Amino acid sequence: xxxxxxxxxxxxxxxxxxxxxxxxxxxxxxxxxxxxxxxxxxxxxxxxxxxxxxxxxxxxxxxxxxxxxxxxxxxxxxxxxxxxxxxxxxxxxxxxxxxxxxxxxxxxxxxxxxxxxxxxxxxxxxxxxxxxxxxxxxxxxxxxxxxxxxxxxxxxxxxxxxxxxxxxxxxxxxxxxxxxxxxxxxxxxxxxxxxxxxxxxxxxxxxxxxxxxxxxxxxxxxxxxxxxxxxxxxxxxxxxxxxxxxxxxxxxxxxxxxxxxxxxxxxxxxxxxxxxxxxxxxxxxxxxxxxx
Amino acid sequence: xxxxxxxxxxxxxxxxxxxxxxxxxxxxxxxxxxxxxxxxxxxxxxxxxxxxxxxxxxxxxxxxxxxxxxxxxxxxxxxxxxxxxxxxxxxxxxxxxxxxxxxxxxxxxxxxxxxxxxxxxxxxxxxxxxxxxxxxxxxxxxxxxxxxxxxxxxxxxxxxxxxxxxxxxxxxxxxxxxxxxxxxxxxxxxxxxxxxxxxxxxxxxxxxxxxxxxxxxxxxxxxxxxxxxxxxxxxxxxxxxxxxxxxxxxxxxxxxxxxxxxxxxxxxxxxxxxxx
Numbered sequence: 001x002x003x004x005x006x007x008x009x010x011x012x013x014x015x016x017x018x019x020x021x022x023x024x025x026x027x028x029x030x031x032x033x034x035x036x037x038x039x040x041x042x043x044x045x046x047x048x049x050x051x052x053x054x055x056x057x058x059x060x061x062x063x064x065x066x067x068x069x070x071x072x073x074x075x076x077x078x079x080x081x082x083x084x085x086x087x088x089x090x091x092x093x094x095x096x097x098x099x100x101x102x103x104x105x106x107x108x109x110x111x112x113x114x115x116x117x118x119x120x121x122x123x124x125x126x127x128x129x130x131x132x133x134x135x136x137x138x139x140x141x142x143x144x145x146x147x148x149x150x151x152x153x154x155x156x157x158x159x160x161x162x163x164x165x166x167x168x169x170x171x172x173x174x175x176x177x178x179x180x181x182x183x184x185x186x187x188x189x190x191x192x193x194x195x196x197x198x199x200x201x202x203x204x205x206x207x208x209x210x211x212x213x214x215x216x217x218x219x220x221x222x223x224x225x226x227x228x229x230x231x232x233x234x235x236x237x238x239x240x241x242x243x244x245x246x247x248x249x250x251x252x253x254x255x256x257x258x259x260x261x262x263x264x265x266x267x268x269x270x271x272x273x274x275x276x277x278x279x280x281x282x283x284x285x286x287x288x289x290x291x292x
Numbered sequence: 293x294x295x296x297x298x299x300x301x302x303x304x305x306x307x308x309x310x311x312x313x314x315x316x317x318x319x320x321x322x323x324x325x326x327x328x329x330x331x332x333x334x335x336x337x338x339x340x341x342x343x344x345x346x347x348x349x350x351x352x353x354x355x356x357x358x359x360x361x362x363x364x365x366x367x368x369x370x371x372x373x374x375x376x377x378x379x380x381x382x383x384x385x386x387x388x389x390x391x392x393x394x395x396x397x398x399x400x401x402x403x404x405x406x407x408x409x410x411x412x413x414x415x416x417x418x419x420x421x422x423x424x425x426x427x428x429x430x431x432x433x434x435x436x437x438x439x440x441x442x443x444x445x446x447x448x449x450x451x452x453x454x455x456x457x458x459x460x461x462x463x464x465x466x467x468x469x470x471x472x473x474x475x476x477x478x479x480x481x482x483x484x485x486x487x488x489x490x491x492x493x494x495x496x497x498x499x500x501x502x503x504x505x506x507x508x509x510x511x512x513x514x515x516x517x518x519x520x521x522x523x524x525x526x527x528x529x530x531x532x533x534x535x536x537x538x539x540x541x542x543x544x545x546x547x548x549x550x551x552x553x554x555x556x557x558x559x560x561x562x563x564x565x566x567x568x
Contacts, residue, residue, distance in 0.1 A: 187397040190367060191414040191462075192385040201410065205401055282400040282442060 065252040073256040088241045088253075092260045095226055095237040098154050099268065102161020103222045107215060109162065110169025117170075118177050118203075119195075131170060139164045143229040157229045157237065164225045165218035172214030176207025209283050212276040219272050223265045238264075311344040311498030312378045312388065312465040314364060319373035321359055332523040333359045337373070339517050339526055341466075346492060346499045348509035349517045352559055356524030357502045358394075358470050364500060365391050365468045377466065387415055390459035390497075392469045396451035398443040398458075404430060405439045408457040415462055422461060429457040432491055449480040456488070460495065467492075469501045473508070482540060485512055489538055506555045510548045511538060518558050527558050 051067040053059065061069065077087045113131075117124040143160055150156035180203050188198045230239025238257050245253040319337040322330045333356035341347045349357045362368035364375055366384045375382040377389075390411075398407045405426060412422035430436055433453040443451055452472055459467060469488075473481045485508060492499055503509050509516045516530045530551050534542055542548065 181397075183393060183395055183397045184399065186367065187391075187393060188410075188414065190365060190385050190389075190391040191411040192387065193414040197414050201413070202399065205399070282444065 062249065062251060065255055069252045070255040070259065073250075073252040074259060077253075077256065088238060088257055088260065091236050091238050091241045091257075092264065094154065095223075095230065095239065095261070096264055098157040098226045098229075098237065099161055099222045099264070101154070102158035102226065103165050103219060103268075105158065106162035106165030106222075107169045107218055110166035110214070110218075111173050111211070113166070114170050114173035114177065115199075117174055118199075131167065135167045139225055140228045140232070143232040146229070147233045152233055152235050157226050157234065160229045161222045161226050164221050168214040168217040168221070169211070170214075172210045172217075173207055176210025177203050179210070180206040209276075209280050212272070212280060215272050216269065216276070219268050220265070223261065223268065227261060310465070310496050313343045313376075314341040314466065314498065314500070315374075315376040315379075316340070316360075316364070317374040317376065319360065319363060319370050319375065321356065321363065321368075322371045334363075334370075335523040335525050337519075337524065337526055339529060341498050341500060341515075344496045344498055345514040346489075346501065346512060347515045347517060348501045348503055348513040349519060350503055350506055350509045350555065350559075351519030351524060352521045353504060355519045355521045357504075357519055360519075360524065361391075361468050361470050361500060361502050364466075365389055367391070387462060388465045390462065390464035390467045392452070392455050392459045392467070392472045394471045394474055396443065396448075396455040398451055398454055400443050403440050403442055404435055404446070404454050404457075407443070407454055408461055411458055411462050417462060425463075426457060426461055429460055432494070433457055433487065447480075448476050449484055452476070452484065453487075456491070460491075460497075465497050467497050467499045469499065471503055472501075474503070481508070482543075486538070486540065488512065489536070493537060506552045506559075507543065507548065510551055510555075511543055516551070516555065518555050520558075521560075528555070530555065 047067045054061065054064055054066040065073075078089055113123075113127060117127055139160060142163065143156070146156040146159050150159055177199075184202050184206070185198055188202055193201075226237070227239040227242075230237040231243055234240045238261055242254055242257050245251070245257065316337055316339050319334055320332070321334040322332045324330050337360060339347075349360060351357045359368060363370045364377075364382065366375075366382045366386055366389070377386065399410065402410070405423070408426040408430065409419070409422055412419060412426075427436075427439070430439060433456055435450060435453055435457070438446065438450065443454070446454065455472070473484050476484060489512060501509070501512060510530075510532055513532055516532060518527045518530070519525065520527045532547065532551070534545060534547055
């Protein structure tokens with residue numbers, strides 16, 4: 001009897017191994033192109049319905065601008081006069097900057113704290129109640145304080161983003177590190193592995209699905225909190241522009257700014273999600289990380 | 293199944309050093325429970341493993357046979373007594389010992405080849421040489437077309453073969469196996485047993501094989517150690533007088549049948565049997 005007889009047939013029994021791993025998709029997952037088309041189709045459908053509803057039912061366009069008015073506002077801002085005072089391209093970039101700096105900072109701190117909690121007992125004992133207490137506080141309530149401390153500029157915004165994003169990373173990474181299969185650790189010990197070797201070769205990689213779950217949660221929070229902080233006092237950023245547009249009752253601009261925010265959110269989330277798919281290739285999608 | 297050249301290469305590499313001699317002297321192991329009581333898992337365990345022989349340890353579930361194996365491997369510490377490996381006391385995991393666990397314990401993100409090499413990485417062996425040996429062992433266990441496959445692409449039997457390669461990579465003189473085929477179906481189990489014997493015959497290490505299957509123990513081993521239920525003590529030691537290489541027809545040999553009955557009686561099994 002040869003090993004071939006024992007093969008588990010997944011999709012094709014003929015040539016198992018990494019060559020056809022791409023075809024072994026988890027149930028329910030479609031290929032990237034098909035999915036992109038689906039997304040585009042839904043998007044176009046929504047825009048068409050939006051336009052129809054607004055024009056056919058004569059909705060007050062001051063309150064709800066049509067899709068074309070929104071597009072016009074976006075077009076003006078992005079292509080016609082991107083450097084003008086009324087353009088919000090610069091604000092979008094500012095918000096993006098705050099989110100990215102705060103996110104990277106917060107996630108890194110969360111990860112380092114999780115590792116520290118894993119190995120330094122005293123740190124874990126001290127950190128856990130503080131982190132939990134801190135997490136129960138609405139982060140946005142800190143925005144005015146951070147403005148006092150760090151000014152109206154980007155610093156107060158990315159600090160708030162960092163403070164918000166570190167928690168999902170800390171909790172998820174710690175759970176990930178601790179939930180590693182004890183059998184794998186026993187296997188490593190049978191080779192007399194040091195705890196650093198066990199961490200690097202087993203624990204960290206085993207925790208990666210959890211870490212990515214934290215990263216995906218954090219990225220959503222990051223955008224929300226950055227805009228919230230801008231509402232409460234800032235010099236530039238999409239949040240600031242939304243408040244400005246509100247005061248001049250320029251609803252098409254508000255819509256356009258919201259569209260930009262959505263683009264930033266989707267873009268960042270897709271990047272994290274892509275990174276996960278490239279890195280964590282050994283678990284089924286259905287484990288932990290269903291795409292929303 | 294295996295060409296002479298490969299077998300020759302592997303045997304040459306082990307340098308004919310053979311397996312190690314293991315001596316167990318008055319091993320006792322007590323566990324402290326959370327309630328403050330203590331449980332004696334093993335008491336007064338004495339037996340020797342002659343170099344390059346295949347020894348099985350059988351006993352009912354919970355008789356401490358896995359504990360015993362962990363103690364020999366230096367993964368757990370005995371309360372009293374001595375484990376001597378070629379005359380030296382075992383104080384921790386040793387690099388001349390390989391362990392195969394009940395479950396394969398493969399890293400899901402690694403391929404067959406790189407799972408085989410994890411021990412070499414940890415032990416800091418020469419990686420080029422380790423890789424060469426890994427490929428030979430992979431061929432020896434019949435996984436050569438699956439070098440690049442991940443554990444989730446392998447069947448249970450193939451995963452255990454992969455674990456066997458990993459345990460053998462650093463040329464251990466003693467191989468410890470803790471119910472390695474327990475999770476496999478009966479047919480695969482017999483096949484894996486035969487394969488194990490074939491591999492063992494080319495490598496000449498000593499093997500301690502823990503199982504709760506009396507027949508499997510008798511079929512594979514030169515010597516079968518019978519442990520009583522908790523606390524585990526050596527009830528009897530049987531030598532199996534069957535020649536190597538073994539084949540499946542020997543499963544019905546009177547030598548195995550008679551000794552199986554005796555062992556089952558010792559283990560206090562009802563006529564229905566407890567072994568399988």
